[in-house]
Amino acid sequence: MDHIEEAVACALSPTADPALKQQATQYCEQVKASPDGWQSCLTLYIREPKSAPETRMFCLQVVEEVLMTRSNTLDESRLNYFRQTFMDYIQREFVNDGLDNTLSSEPSYLKNKFAHAVALLFRQTYLKSWPTFFTDMLSLIAALPQSSGKSNMKMVDLFLRILMSIDEEVVNTLTSRISSKEENSLNINIKDRMREQDVPRLANAWYELLTEYKERSLDFAEMLLRIVGVYVAWIDISLIVNERFVSLIYSFLMSSSIRNAAADCLTDIIKKGMKPLDKLQLISILGIVDVLQQIDLSVSLN
16 A cells, blocks of 8 residues: 555656656556555555545545446445445544534545545445435434534535535436446436435435525535535425425525525526426416515625
8 A cells, every 4th residue: 555655646746757757657557457456545545644635536536447437346245345444434534523513624626536436336336235325324414412403514515525426427417427228227227216215305304404504504505505406307396396495495595695506406496397387387386586576686696
């Protein structure tokens, strides 16, 4: 593992000897291509004390590559190893270390990369060995005793990033890497299982978190509105278009600092594919014209 760390540092160093730099780059490529290089990289990524961010980024790239392009080489025991290692790391970094109720000091690009790796593992395991993925994750964001009922901010941050990555990998046809009928079928089956089993509890969690972070962090509220907007395209719209949820979304329109995000969310709701008569009924239920007349537009939307 020390060799990996040294090689990454040398390969990225602008002052390294060109010959050594080439050797280091070749070594990094060998690690990526080796059958078990991902295990060393996963161990290095979670190690304490933490390696340099550049090294950890490389490690996640190796892990991603295996989960994306060589998943057929991962038997059940290896997938379980991924799951246990990820969950142990999440427990340590985002749950146990989240008791102070502050955001993780990890760079955003590392949090996004790790969330993407978790989403890739979800795609490989949700239908078979990890049907409790969402209940497991939601249990980790539950209120902390020492925070008067507030959710764990570190874990909420990670979970929202994971949800966005799941959309990219499974749901969004513009960004998902579908290369075969089998992969397309897998994505469809995952969405069907999510609709049947987990989307109702996710929608309830979004509502509860939006209610909390409306007062606590508008950045989180904005991310939640974005998630509602991307998921509403394929879930049961009644989970979102109901009195309590729509009233909450409309309340964000009254705040100039988050109005754009709320408007985008409402736009996504209205854009949902529906029969013409159903769409007219949706617009009528939302009562958008009446709500817009109540907004103080003297404050710029930009």
